[in-house]
Amino acid sequence: MRASMSIWAVIAAALALLPFWPGAIDSYAFSFLFFVFIYAILSQAWNLIAGFGGQISLGNHAFFGLGAYATAILWSGNYLWGSLYESHPRIYYFDPVTMAIAGLVAALAAALVGWPLLSKLRGDYFALGTLGFGEIVKVLFVNGGDFTGGAFGIVAPSSTFDTLLPHYWTGLGLTVAVIIAIGLLMRSRYGLALIAVRDDEMAASANGIDTLKVKIAAFAGSAFISGVAGSLYTYYIFHVGPDSVFDLDWMLLPLMMTVVGGTGTLMGPVVGAFVMYAVFDLARIVVPDYHPVVSGLAIILAMLFLPKGLARIGFGLPGLVRRG
């Protein structure tokens, strides 16, 4: 456990120093890694509620989109920094306050929909309910008038960046922060409760665990992380539209990545994000017309030959596979 964690620390340090390698910043690998970070964060978020919590959310793309929109709206409307914005035109760029609010907006939405959906003992209510929630949010944003920019969406005021360096470092930093936060969480008494709820909800409540509270907290945490990822994406894409940021892929790809990497493990989602994004990207470049086929095949092969995922490493509680 300790040994494998130091391997991850070395990898993180090497990635942090990568920009100093001559030519690295302008290389394709640099933007590739930026997207791996976004997907790693989203996969961690999905793994928290589904892998550790046992509640299959099919609505996490909605939280990604809410975070993206919250960032674009706060920024373009200058809702936070008033006159400071004039003297510091880049103040919204990777602004921790803006990014935190993006996460909180998503978390609040999750708590509100999670409450009724997670009160049911049966998981399919939650899966279908969250899927429906994602669609409803998208429709609301399409019809949101000037506030949401309708079907076109919102373009954030600053529309160029000289370099991807701040994106890269912020993405890497957030990925590491999320891993550490979830690692600590799962070692805490809250993590114990979450696994208990996943393994046997009735036994969990018979042993003093407020299961609804535990599930809502995990869902809100998952949404918060997804919302922050959406915020990060806004700083890259600038144009936030309903069809792009509420796209189902923002939920489906992290789901596949987590399953391939190892559901309910700490590092599985990260490994899965890297491997699957590489496969998808390679397919997109090498066989552009067939990339969905190749990507789909890769997923099926991974499920067949790696039913427990690529990573079974780096986690204190042993054997955290999907619920039996």
Next chain:
Amino acid sequence: MQQSETILSLESIQMRFGGLVVLDGIDLAVARAELVGLIGPNGAGKSTLFNVMTAIYAPTRGKVRFLGRDVTGVAPHKICRLGIARTFQLVRTFLTMTARENVMVGAVYGAGSRAGNAAQAADEALDLVGLSARRDMPTRHMTLSDRRLLEIARGVASQPALLLLDEPMAGLNPTEIRQMVDVIRRTRQERGIAILWVEHKVDAIMKVCDRVVVLDHGVKIADATPAEVVANRKVIEAYLGEPAA
């Protein structure tokens, strides 16, 4: 027994599922540190009675009082925090956890959670049921007998005043049964925990319990010492009459 403090009392509990009356006018009291057997033919309503006490079901009529409070329909996790722990007829352990992690859940979230030192409570509970050597074993690799013991340890670690055991001997071999009887006895003696024990194997109950309650078709037909219960005509009919009916 008469002079000791009553911790649990059920007052004319009725439980009905649609038109089916499963429990009908059940009165029952359990005193501190008392070991009470609860027997009755299959389908008599024993597990349902446990589910009413632990608020998995709200009774259609009647009250559950525990430590002087009306706890009818209070949320299950609160019941546990107030001091009622239980096991399940179909064992419910946390299969992806180790034995000790299972017991830690009870210790951290149960009635003793405010008393601090959950780790010590967990280790003592594992010790009581004889699972200390297997504390780091993943639960899914454990035998049925060990899982049943683990469920008891988890309940004990929550530091309850009352422990409900639902057929802890089902599926165990004679050696394991002897071990289980010993654990139940010591849980009461060493911890002072009152136990309400549902069992199919009537002879074990008769040997160990202070008092035996008999349910038949949702009605309480006897509530007396083991010696009195074995001589009770209604009880003999309920049991002997079963195959003929």
